[in-house]
Amino acid sequence: MKKYSFVVLTYNSQGTIDGCLNSIIEKTAKQNIETEIIVVDNASKDDSADYVEKNFSDKGVKVIRNTKNSGFSGGVNIGLQAATGDYCVLLNPDASIETIDFSKVQETFDNNKVGILSGKIIWPGGRTQPSFGFFPTRAKLLSYYFKLANIWPGGFLVHDNFWNHKYYQQLSTVGWVSGCFMIIPKQVLAEVKYFDEEYFLYIEDTDLCYRISQKGYKIMVDPQIVISHLLQYSVKKDPLKNFHFEIESMIRFFRVHYNQNVTGFMNRVYKLKKWRLDQKNKSSG
Known part of the structure; x- marks a missing residue:
C-alpha cells in the first residue's frame, strides 16, 4: 500500500478542525494506512496552529506556520511540497471523511491514468453538495451563476454540469473537482508545478484540473468516497x-x-x- 500525505490548510479554523483531523486519523488507522498529516496554518488570528499542536501533535500531526495569509494556492503548496507520500490528499478544515476504502482508491489509480480523484461531497445533513463540473464557457458561467438549470432542467447549458446526477452513480470522468477534497499523485503535482499561486481564492482547483488534464490524466469522481463539508466556514x-x-x-x-x-x-x-x-x-x- 502506498503512503498518503494529508494536507489541511487552516485559516481561523479552530471551530471545525477537530472533526477534520479526527476523521483522517480514524479512517486511516482502521485500514492500516501509512500516512502523514500536515496542517498548514495561513496566519490565523484564532490560534488555530497552537490549538492543533496542543491537541494533535501527540497523534503525529505536523503543523507548518505560514507567516502571512497566502491564499488557498500559496498555503496548500507549502504543505504539498513538504509532503513525502506517494499521494497527496487535500481536505478542507471544515470537511471530514465519512466513507473511504483505500484499497479501492489504489485500485482506481492502478487501473486508470488518474491525475486527481475526488468523491461525493455532502452537506452535514446528507444532501449532495455541488463539487465538480466541466471547464467553463460563457454559457456555462451564466447557467451556473444564475441557476438556469432550475428553469430549464436538461437544457444544453447545463447538461454536463454537476446538476446531472448520473455522475453520482458510478466512477466518472469530469472536468474539474473542488479543492475541498482531492487525492493527487505527488509525481503529477510535481509535473504541473503544483497550484498556480496567482489565484488567491477560487478557480485555483479548476486551473489545476485543467493543467493536469492537458497532460493526459483523468479527473475522476468516485461516489463511494463520501466527504461531509460545512462549506466556507472560515470565509x-x-x-x-x-x-x-x-x-x-x-x-x-x-x-x-x-x-x-x-x-x-x-x-x-x-x-x-x-x-x-x-x-x-x-x-x-
Whole structure:
C-alpha cells in the first residue's frame, strides 16, 4: 500500500478542525494506512496552529506556520511540497471523511491514468453538495451563476454540469473537482508545478484540473468516497466580496488557458449578480 500525505490548510479554523483531523486519523488507522498529516496554518488570528499542536501533535500531526495569509494556492503548496507520500490528499478544515476504502482508491489509480480523484461531497445533513463540473464557457458561467438549470432542467447549458446526477452513480470522468477534497499523485503535482499561486481564492482547483488534464490524466469522481463539508466556514459571509474574488480568478483562467479576454463579460455578470442580491436584500428587509 502506498503512503498518503494529508494536507489541511487552516485559516481561523479552530471551530471545525477537530472533526477534520479526527476523521483522517480514524479512517486511516482502521485500514492500516501509512500516512502523514500536515496542517498548514495561513496566519490565523484564532490560534488555530497552537490549538492543533496542543491537541494533535501527540497523534503525529505536523503543523507548518505560514507567516502571512497566502491564499488557498500559496498555503496548500507549502504543505504539498513538504509532503513525502506517494499521494497527496487535500481536505478542507471544515470537511471530514465519512466513507473511504483505500484499497479501492489504489485500485482506481492502478487501473486508470488518474491525475486527481475526488468523491461525493455532502452537506452535514446528507444532501449532495455541488463539487465538480466541466471547464467553463460563457454559457456555462451564466447557467451556473444564475441557476438556469432550475428553469430549464436538461437544457444544453447545463447538461454536463454537476446538476446531472448520473455522475453520482458510478466512477466518472469530469472536468474539474473542488479543492475541498482531492487525492493527487505527488509525481503529477510535481509535473504541473503544483497550484498556480496567482489565484488567491477560487478557480485555483479548476486551473489545476485543467493543467493536469492537458497532460493526459483523468479527473475522476468516485461516489463511494463520501466527504461531509460545512462549506466556507472560515470565509466571511460577504457574498459580493467573495464573488469579486471569483470574477478576478475566472478572468485569469480564460486569459491563461483560452487566450480570451472576458473582463467586460465578467464585469456585466458581476453587476447583474449585485443587482439580484440587492433586490433579494430589499425584499427580505
